Amino acid sequence: MTPFSEKVIQIIASIPAGKVLTYGAIATAAGNPRAARQVVRLLHSSTVKYDLPWHRVINSQGRIALKDATAVCEQEAMLAAEGIHPGPRGRINLKQYLWTEVLSPH
DNA sequence: CTGGTGACTTATC
DNA sequence: AGATAAGCCACCA
Numbered sequence A: 001m002t003p004f005s006e007k008v009i010q011i012i013a014s015i016p017a018g019k020v021l022t023y024g025a026i027a028t029a030a031g032n033p034r035a036a037r038q039v040v041r042l043l044h045s046s047t048v049k050y051d052l053p054w055h056r057v058i059n060s061q062g063r064i065a066l067k068d069a070t071a072v073c074e075q076e077a078m079l080a081a082e083g084i085h086p087g088p089r090g091r092i093n094l095k096q097y098l099w100t101e102v103l104s105p106h
Numbered sequence B: 001c002t003g004g005t006g007a008c009t010t011a012t013c
Numbered sequence C: 001a002g003a004t005a006a007g008c009c010a011c012c013a
Helices: A002-012 A021-030 A036-049 A071-080
Strands: none
Touching: A002 A021, A021 A036, A021 A071
16 A cells, blocks of 8 residues: 555545536646556555545546446446536536645645 | 557647 | 647566
8 A cells, every 4th residue: 555545545535525626736736747557546445445536537538437337327427416517518617616625735 | 588469649631 | 620640768578
């Protein structure tokens, strides 16, 4: 377990319901702006072990990064259940839903 | 060790 | 807005 991993896990675990975070944002907050892919890997791994809100993590486009339409639909449903309503084509308004508390040190 | 791959990102066109 | 390309980094065969 590297410090980066712990931070990523901690950040993801602290995302409040109704908010989302992008892979890049998490990577940056964890100290590695280039580690978006590692965030993905960690998230995928840790989701199985821990109980992380993986559905609140999306890509920089404000879009669900999954490829399987079925899984995307499921994630959309989970987000909707938390008050996040994507646009007509599945686009999420980052300006409104992006969680900035952890990105901007208060 | 080498090469392929990915729930990514940014830059161009 | 959608498609392509290149960059980046850890993990696995």
